[in-house]
Amino acid sequence: MYPEYFSVRMRAAEGKAHELGGKHISGGERLCDHSQLGAIATELLAKASNHTRGSADFIQLVVEKVPSEQLQFIPPLDVSAIEVATVQEGHDKAKDQLAAAGVSERAIEHAFFILNHERNLRGAAIVNCETGERLDDREQKGVRVSRMDWNDGGQVEDSVRVREALALATKVAHSPYTVAELCWSDDPDYVTGYVSSQQLGYVRISPLKKMGCESGGRVFFVHNDVDIDSYMNFLERKPVFIQGGDSE
Ligand code: WAQ
Ligand code: MG
Ligand code: MG
Ligand code: MG
Known part of the structure; x- marks a missing residue:
């Protein structure tokens, strides 16, 4: 049972x-x-x-x-943080991290174009890490990762926002099709974003956008040989609890 x-x-x-x-x-x-x-x-x-x-x-x-x-139980990604003086510097750091993860320059530029211009994206865009082509056909709906949560007895180790983002990034990075993720919030008062992958961990970068700006979203960079239907099914439907990792 x-x-x-x-x-x-x-x-x-x-x-x-x-x-x-x-x-x-x-x-x-x-x-x-x-x-x-x-x-x-x-x-x-x-x-x-x-x-x-x-x-x-x-x-x-x-x-x-x-x-x-x-139901699957997976440990959270390791967390690190980079503080920079300007949004431009933040973007440069994020691009360096994505390139190190194996994302092509074309794919990186397309992702930044999406997040800089999109003010009403409610899920993620899935982008081929080599060609930069967007692979989902969801437009502004995007792909919403769901059915994940923390299984840590309600232990609050950080802000709710960071917990949510780390849980999402951990589930996304767990798929072998994922090469990396880029995210910044569409909320006008929140300027920290992140780049993540199984190898990089969860790398917070602040700032990645200007205060007051409502553009934002998420891009999941995937391998060229992705099975897009099974990838989207994993993101939307596979139940995952985030558990373990460093407990303070
Ligand atoms: N699945 C896919 N995409 C999502 C989901 C989801 N479950 N939730 C949000 N998004 C996309 C969507 O396009 C939103 O517009 C965008 O991400 C931003 O969502 O370490 O708060 O909830 O300090 O506004 C990251 C840094 C904060 C946290 C991200 O995003 C930290 C954040 P928001
Ligand atoms: Mg939110
Ligand atoms: Mg959210
Ligand atoms: Mg938001």
């Missing part, structure tokens, strides 16, 4: 629902047992409200039981 787990997902938009052209405000994805459902739904509703991107008037919450015999 496996314990039962539930995926809880939230997406919030302003004006109208995302698919009707509304502005993306916030999203969130959690994994929990039945006893935590109410508390987690409340946390996600709070996350959707009082957001710096605007005032949500469409909020969707979806709860689904997950096949927990598929």
Whole structure:
């Protein structure tokens, strides 16, 4: 008998629902047992409200039981940080890290173009690490990584934002198809971003954008031989708990 787990997902938009052209405000994805459902739904509703991107008037919450015999436990990536004086320097550092991970210059430039210009991306763009071609057909919806959470007894070791980002980056890096990830927030008040991979770990870089700017998103760079359907299925559907690593 496996314990039962539930995926809880939230997406919030302003004006109208995302698919009707509304502005993306916030999203969130959690994994929990039945006893935590109410508390987690409340946390996600709070996350959707009082957001710096605007005032949500469409909020969707979806709860689904997950096949927990598929549940996997993986340790978090190692965390490091680079502080720089300007956004330009931050971009240069991020590009160096991505190149070291095996991402081509073309692919790096395409990713920076996407994150610099996109103000309403609610998931990730998947980009071929050699050709730079975008491989998902999701446009502004992108690919939303879901069904992951921490299994550390609620131990708060950092801000909720950093915990969420580290959990997501750890799940993404775990796929053998992933070469690296680039991320910065679409929230206008948050300028730290990161580059991550299994080899690099989770490298926080600050700043990666200007205060007040609403552009941002995520790019997952993948190997040329990616099986895109199985990759997207892993990201969206495979239940993963982040567990272990350095505990202080
Ligand atoms: N799956 C795929 N893409 C996502 C997901 C997800 N579950 N959640 C967010 N994104 C994409 C989407 O395009 C968002 O617009 C973008 O990422 C930014 O999301 O160490 O807060 O939640 O200090 O605004 C990184 C640095 C913070 C944290 C990232 O992103 C640190 C952040 P946000
Ligand atoms: Mg957020
Ligand atoms: Mg988030
Ligand atoms: Mg955001």
